[in-house]
Amino acid sequence: MRPGDSRAPWTPPVNVVLVGCGAVARSYYAPALAQLLAGGWVGAVRLFDLSPARATKVAALLPAGAVAPSWEAVLEGREELAIVASPPVAHAEQVRALLEHGMHVLCEKPFAPDRAAAESLVDLARERGLLCAVGMVRRFSRSACLLRQLLSEECPTRLVWHEGSPFHWPVDSPAYFAPEAGNRLLWDIGSHVVDLLIWWLGVPHELACRDDAMGGAATNCLLELAWPDGCSGEVRLSREYDFAGGLVVERPSGVLACRDVAEADVLRASHEPAAPDFEQRIPGSPAPAGRTFLDCLELQLQNVLGAVRGVAPLWAPAEDVVEGVGALATVEAGSRLLESPWLSRRELDSARALRAGACEVASC
């Protein structure tokens, strides 16, 4: 059963406001919300974007989607749940304002720029008795849930995770890659990877980062991790290369591999599925954990809607993500140059100098 095919097991439907109508809203949230509207999970949907034209375009994808005329109109609205899918730099401020105005929030990752900001938002939600969830959509995948179980049964000794592809996201301008936006590769893809690793194995006691930004935005990134129980790991992220390898986990009893945690099976070294009968219930949804990205997104929304109605606990609450946010902020600040091994000596010297210069500017 696909999550989108199900009817809401409770009434009344939840009214939602979608904040930010860029590519994520257009490509993912609008189709998912349309499904949930049809299934009675969601009632009215309003949309807000700094560009009313963009909001109108996304509204057209939803039956009776209305556009909020201003940010103030969003804050004064009667929706119970706000979904924040705006540019990352605006997340923390918008989440704070929405919580202060009494709305439950589901925020796209990263929901805060550092640990302190993340903790203060979690505290605020707790004080107000509101829900604050983060879009860690991969936690809703069958493979992520299965790996969590398998790795809790037997500690891994080593894991290698390669994830990346040439950048195809429909950005509006090269300003998306402005160095002021920080290491977006780390925060975009790395957020998911680090969140899952912490979910499965706990917080690593060593975490180091190298990236290839030389006065601009990183295209390639390498994370090296170690856990107190002896497991070590390497995560390679790229916006330039097709990394088909996915995740490979070594355990004393054998290797597990998963090409794509959101969409592919977990396999043993024999290439057979690791646990064909495994099924994970997601609280609030009649469907089990997903096998496609879109299923996972719908499951996440059903879980949050169920939590708003008080019938399910959050599967990815913000307090679970605080450690990951803290880890990413720390490694980003201490990241060193990931050197390109095909450069000449002269180029390498220049690359190091550019990197050092960029770090000085950043610390100023």
Next chain:
Amino acid sequence: MLRVAVIGANGFVGSRLVEQWHLEERADVVPVVRRPGAAAAVLRFGLDCRVADALDERVLARALAGCDAVVHAGAGPRTFVTQSPACVVRAAAKAGAHTVVYLSSMAVHGWQARPGTDEATPLPRRHPVSYNRWKVRGERALSSACRDTGTRFVILRPGIVYGPRSQWIGGFARAVLEGSAYVVAGGRGACNAIYVDNLVHAVGLALEREGAAGEAFLVADDDAVTWRMLYEPVCRALGRSWDAVADLAPRAPRPTPGERLLALTDDPAARVMLDRVPRALRKPVRRVAVRRFAEESPPDAPRRPTLETSILQTCGYRFPTAKARRLLGFAPPVAFDEACRRTVAWLDFAGYPVAGAARGPA
């Protein structure tokens, strides 16, 4: 410092040119890409990247504003290859850039060129591989636009460009890993290879040397490299034996009727005609075409190389680079062994499973 726009800055040669010239402070580089997302790789340097389609003269002229010279390293389908060179020249002239360096290809001479062929040899009009024909048309349109606008131009005709980010290398490595890699006639044909840094070096000379204006230059490495010499280090790096690479027999150097039919879909005029075929007839036409293909390649038929690969890998002629040496002072700075070392290092960086012994120091 010269301000140089690089069209196709996200491509294989363009991205290396941007990287090297920026890091070596050889020029103030302005990357030009077709869509904003394509800027991802070059923007790790925080450069002033501009977005323009090389077929849109007005937008491109705006993107080239303030540039002294333009390097056209863009690649694309037929329309792009044939029309963008002239469009780039006109846009450069409008923007006030004084020089255009165009990266053409040795392919304009055909890979079955007669011994003695050089830059002075008239380019053949007919080529069995469409890309070669398009490149000839692109060169001609560029020269004509330069004469009309009074723009200084230099055409470089590199052979097989290899190195970090090369499809020749990455594509072959993928094929090795999938077990589908092959060479034709033992890979003994002349590869006419040029390491990407050596090509970038030639581009720099083309911009600088006065005597280069209005000329075309064949450029290749000093080393006489065969296809096997190019590909064997890739196999070794991946821990595979050369025996894992199939050795296929060459095929007749002309397209089959099926390949001709497929090539039609790239022809704008034929496309217009095809689009006029009533929808109801398209399925039966496709069925006939598929049957025709099936007749050509029965399931038990021996494996056959693509036409282009067969022609490329049976090339018996090493194109001369004497003119480039004489007028440009071209001497490739990176030797083949070092080029292979850097290329394998890139394979490792790009996530290919390079075997332990082939990995460099961390």
